[in-house]
Amino acid sequence: MARTNDPYQIEEDLNQEWQGRFSLTRTSAAGRGFNGTCAYKFQVRDGHYVRAIAGANLLYLRYRTDNLSYGAFIPPSTYVDFPTRLDVSSDDPGFGWRVGASYEIPQYAIRASLIYDSAIDVDLAGGTEVTGVTSFDSFASVTMPQSLEFNLQTGIAPDWLATFGVKWVDWSKLQDLTVQNPAGSTVVNRFLGYEDGWTVRAGLAHKVNDWLKLGSTIQWDRGIGQSYSDTYSFGVGTAIQLDRHAELTIGTAATYKTSGTGDLTNLASTSGATTQYKYGDPWNYTLQTKLKFSF
Secondary structure: EEEOOOOOOOEOOOOOOOOOOOOOOOOEEEEEEEEEEEEEEEEEOOOOOEEEEEEEEEEEEEEEEEEEEEOOOOOOEEEEEEEEEEEEEOOOOOEEEEEEEEEEEEHHEEEEEEEOOOOEEEEEEEEEEEEOEEEEEEEEEEEEEEHHHHHHHEEOOOOOOEEEEEEEEEEHHHEEEEEEOOOOEEEEEEEEEOOOEEEEEEEEEEOOOOOEEEEEEEEEEEOOOOOOOOEEEEEEEEEOOOOOEEEEEEEEEEEEEEEEEOOEEEEEOOOOOHHHHHHHEEEEEEEEEEEEEOO
């Protein structure tokens, strides 16, 4: 199996009049991942199989953030806000690996799998520009966390399937974000203080007939801190077999995000200013469709 995806993405767009504009007005961060996975299945006894899994991951990252810098023109009584942009990206990908195994009993629709993905170190380079004032090269390094995921599915009655999964992500290793200039001085130092992420999900599916399947899911995702608080998701969906080769899937979900607080203070700044915030507890709704062809 091979795929390309965007495993990490952040988009923040804040009012330039807010009190924290000297720390942040906009963030755009994205990752591009390339994954390859191989599996080999062998029989351990009649109707029982073990599947060995291994693979490799390549990851590119880009991080851009905008804020305002406070400064003075001549004469000193004239003060303005200078738009400032940090833009760094990885020219070379970070490398990681994957290993795992599954145990399968097809007769009872039983499959249990355990997958480990290693941490990935990524180096980023680019520049910082203070509009109309100065610009300089900037460098950063980040370690994207390792993870361990367990999934279980089993038949519980004729045409009924139950699923359960839990995933751990080692976000606590990412405690700060630092950016340096060519002289080795830190120009951005933000405390993140992330905690480990845990995701627990369960589902129930029923095959109504040869062309219609129904399903429901429930999920809890423990927040890792800052703007990432706990979320609770509830989803339902259906799969419709259009013909021998085509299947249409339609699903919808409601997600509740709990309230929380965060801190965007740049500890490298000499101003001594702090930027803290809090947020409410919204609901979000999604609709997903998928059309799958098989031959």
